[in-house]
Amino acid sequence: MYQYDAHDQALVDQRVSEFRDQVSRRLSGALTEDQFKPLRLMNGLYLQLHAYMLRVAIPYGTLSSHQMRVLAHIARRYDRGYGHFTTRQNIQYNWIKLADAPDILADLAAEQMHAIQTSGNCIRNVTSDPWAGVAADEIEDPRIAAEILRQWSTFHPEFSFLPRKFKIAITGAPTDRAAVKVHDIGLRMHRDERGAVGYEVIVGGGLGRTPIIGKTLRPFLPKEHLLSYLEAIMRVYNTHGRRDNMYKARIKILVEALGIDEFRRQVEAEWEPLRDGALRLPPETYAAITERFAPPLYEQRTGSVATLVRDPETDPALARWVQANVAPHKVPGYGIVNISLKGTGQIPGDATASQMELVAKMADLYSLGEIRVTHEQNLVLPHVRLSDLPALWRTLDAGDLATPNVGLISDIIACPGLDYCSLANARSIPLAQALSERFSDMTRAQAIGPLHINISGCINACAHHHVGHIGVLGVDRKGEELYQITLGGRSDEAAALGRIVGPAVPAHQAIEMIAGFVDTYLAIRHPGELFIDTVERLGTAPFKETLHAAA
Incomplete structure (x- = not known):
């Protein structure tokens, strides 16, 4: 991992000192809110619906176990016991007191972290592949x-x-x-x-x-x-x-x-x-x-993820988790472990302080002290020996962090929406929770295959709904929260924007529409064909027919 040099550390320490003075002047009334706003935004501090929100940078999504423990500490001491990992590989805290903000930045700086340029009209946090290296x-x-x-x-x-x-x-x-x-x-x-x-x-x-x-x-x-x-x-x-x-x-x-x-x-x-x-x-x-960024000293190992999944000695529940959440590593005998923050009914991207500390502990035990944050609001342990997967899985399962759904239909991406954001038109979180419960059957989810649902609470698209296989946009129509659905988006090397299907509908109808689209896909797909490929092959017409039939 990259380590700060003296210049890096001096830079963030100086910014903490500057911001402490700025906050002091704001609290004393020497600065008005209009004067203070650009200063706080330069340090990732937003004023949201209920409180200040602080966005902390995680450059290219890479964290050490020590840094994750600092994030847990901030969640427990300064927030309400949790943080929210975002689609830009950052973490946000939604219940920050202004007087505490300088102390938070000081705690971050002590562990080579900051909130610089996570807001404002500047070049933001540079993001990258969470499996990099x-x-x-x-x-x-x-x-x-x-x-x-x-x-x-x-x-x-x-x-x-x-x-x-x-x-x-x-x-x-x-x-x-x-x-x-x-x-x-x-x-x-x-x-x-x-x-x-x-x-x-x-x-x-x-x-x-x-x-x-x-x-x-x-x-x-x-x-x-x-x-x-x-x-x-x-x-x-x-x-x-x-x-x-x-x-x-x-x-x-x-x-x-x-x-x-x-x-x-x-x-x-x-x-x-x-x-x-x-x-x-x-x-x-x-x-x-x-x-x-020199690679760690890997042990000489053998085996592959595919072999472990097929082994008749492997616990079926472990095999399901490995199949969904563990990706091939470039070094034989190792795997890339994706930790889902999307358990049934869970708020996408949220992790409690205890869960962060557990992930940090698992990183030390099994991943050479390194963690990654993904664009899908999940976490990654990038250096896990295949022989350690059973023990890691059992511990993660005990901490509600072993849902075997990475890349599947309940691995939903969602912004904080109207529960927190002053820009939002509709709530994202309750809809994401309801959909995760609707598709909580992991056997069926694996039969459906890779399918990405993205839910944004407004047109700013923080959850990237335009490029979800199924995208959901919250809109406000005369005070009523409605949801517009798109199909066929994707954010990979064949990136495409989704196409609108039908008018915006209330949340309960949106859930039924999405369930109907999935049923339609299962009925018309070719053997082994992914949802996105079916939409690209046939367009949205078969799915619109589902809407007409339901009407």
Whole structure:
């Protein structure tokens, strides 16, 4: 794992001191709320419906067991005993007192963590593949580039007050587990015809009010030009991005307005004087950061996840969990363990302080002290010996953390919605809980196969409903909470936006509609065909017929 150097630590310690003074002045009345708002947002502190919410950065989704214990401590001491892991690999606390905020940041800084640039019109937390460094299909660990981008973008003077917030995601594998096509900038690592590693640069993706799949700006960018090329993109955006209308301020609107060819022309022109300057990354810079992500010393082991599942000696309940929650590791004899935070009736992404401490303990015992946060609001232990899976499973099961549903229909992604968020139109949490109960039969869930439900409480799409296989958007119609459903979205390497099926309906009807869509899929799919593939093959017409039949 990356460890702070003296510069990193001094930077976050200074920010804590600054914010302590700012909070003191706000509490004394020396600062008005309007004056204080941009200062608190720079430190991830939002004012929500009931209290302040603090968003803590987890760069590229990687945590140590010590850091997880600090997050548990914050949940227990300063919140109501839990935290909420988000689709951007961060954690949020929903019940923060303003007077406690500086102490929380100090506790974070002591363990090399912060809340810097988790809000505001700046480059936000750079996200990545939660299986980075251990995925069997990986070309190169993308966290190395993500860390370089973190260092480049943090407090970048030119990009601290952009037209709008800016999000970057990077993946190092052909299988996109970072949703790079729905980010302002997405980076896909691959090799050119000579075998050299570089990036496909994708720009102008995003969801929210105007969902757009990103477009390829450059098919292959050599690694040494990463910072200079992204700097050129940011300069073009910072110059031309609209500041007169927040709904048209994202880079995706600029790319659409100019067209990808003209946008590319302007970026290339801006890049020309930068490409061989100070931002060109020498090999030794990559080497220095790579050393911080050196793989652990694995033991020589044998076996595979598939062999364990098929072994007649394996407990059937353990085999079901392994099949759903354990992914192949690049090192023989190890597995990537995905921990579901989506038990039946559980709030998606929520973890209690006790559960966080349990995961930290399991990381120390079985995963070399390392944890990851996923875009699906789950956790990962990336370095688990297959021989340790039975003991790990039993302990997780005792802590209500062994639901065997990762990637299945009850592994629902949901934002906090109207229960917490001042922007939301409808509640997401109760609907997610009801759906998880409706599809709690794990035997049937595995028969249904991979199927992603995403629920957003408003058009801002924090739960990425546009790219859910089944997407649900909460809307307000004359004070009534209704839900609009889309089908056919996906966020992987074949990213696509879902299509609306039918009018918005109350929550109980939405549940029945979704259940009907699943029944329709089971009736019309080809053998072994996934839900998303059935929708792509046949379109939404068969599913709309389900609505007409129900009516």
